[in-house]
Amino acid sequence: MDHDADEQSFQLQALEIREPDAGFDPQLPPQTGEEYLMHMAYERKRCPAVVTKRSSKIKKDVSDRGQEMLESMPLPPHKCLLPTPEWRDEQTKSFQAARSQVLEMREELTAHNYDQSAEPPLTTDTEKWQEFCRERQPLLSTLLHLSQSDLEQLLEMLSQWLQAEESVDLLIRDVWLGRWLYATLVCLHLPLEPFVYSTLRGIARSCIQLRNALSEQEVKRAAPYNLIITLIVQVFAQSDMETYL
Numbered sequence: 001m002d003h004d005a006d007e008q009s010f011q012l013q014a015l016e017i018r019e020p021d022a023g024f025d026p027q028l029p030p031q032t033g034e035e036y037l038m039h040m041a042y043e044r045k046r047c048p049a050v051v052t053k054r055s056s057k058i059k060k061d062v063s064d065r066g067q068e069m070l071e072s073m074p075l076p077p078h079k080c081l082l083p084t085p086e087w088r089d090e091q092t093k094s095f096q097a098a099r100s101q102v103l104e105m106r107e108e109l110t111a112h113n114y115d116q117s118a119e120p121p122l123t124t125d126t127e128k129w130q131e132f133c134r135e136r137q138p139l140l141s142t143l144l145h146l147s148q149s150d151l152e153q154l155l156e157m158l159s160q161w162l163q164a165e166e167s168v169d170l171l172i173r174d175v176w177l178g179r180w181l182y183a184t185l186v187c188l189h190l191p192l193e194p195f196v197y198s199t200l201r202g203i204a205r206s207c208i209q210l211r212n213a214l215s216e217q218e219v220k221r222a223a224p225y226n227l228i229i230t231l232i233v234q235v236f237a238q239s240d241m242e243t244y245l
Contacts (some may be wrong), residue, residue, distance in 0.1 A: 073208060075244065078216040082245060083226040091227055092234045098186045105140060126157055133158075134176050138183035148189045152196050155184050159199050162206045178224050185231055197236070204232040208244050 076082060083091075136142070146154065158181045181203070188196075211225035226245070233241050 073205065073244070074212065076212045080216050080219050081211055081214055081222040083230060088230045088234065088245060091230050095186065095231055095235060102140070102187055105144065109144065129157060130161060133180045138180050143183060143187045146187070151184055151188055155196065156199050158184060159203045162203060181228060197238070200232050200236050201238060204229050204238065204241055
């Protein structure tokens with residue numbers, strides 16, 4: 001395997017599909033899955049690869065309280081906040097394309113016995129993990145070194161960070177959280193354990209609540225929440241939540 005070609009491909013963002021064009025504005029928040037991909041492609045060249053050897057496993061100190069289900073959750077008060085079936089299908093298609101890229105990369109690395117001793121600097125401190133995610137893009141050079149167990153625990157942390165905020169602008173103001181959440185979903189191995197579905201449902205519930213708090217003048221702000229809800233419903237088979245789309 002050519003080293004330069006390997007490094008270039010290995011630095012691809014988990015969500016990359018195409019490079020930003022001349023009209024791309026990095027200051028504008030992403031509104032769709034494809035725009036998430038473009039933001040991540042833009043950030044790729046600004047973030048160095050993470051090659052620090054892993055220090056320890058992620059500490060399992062995320063909350064283990066049961067995720068609430070849908071118990072009488074209201075539908076959005078403004079129907080204009082709901083995505084169209086066409087939009088949902090397009091986001092699902094983009095997401096599945098990203099998952100296919102990750103699968104191909106994993107197979108390539110396995111076939112060439114890629115050295116996985118250079119791993120991200122995971123710590124036992126979830127606050128440091130949050131700092132790590134805030135300051136770095138979710139590169140494949142990080143995510144492909146995470147085991148399924150690591151990805152599941154990261155998903156739990158992302159769920160807790162999402163629930164800790166009450167601002168309806170959360171995934172717009174804190175773009176890093178949306179990017180890491182999307183990228184983690186892309187890299188999860190299927191099938192999932194039952195408790196992971198519980199985490200996904202908790203994430204969807206948080207997104208539903210935040211989206212429902214928007215006014216009818218804030219339709220564009222609903223997109224990041226609708227994106228995550230759509231993926232959990234259509235890709236991760238939580239079809240009973242479809243009524244919220």
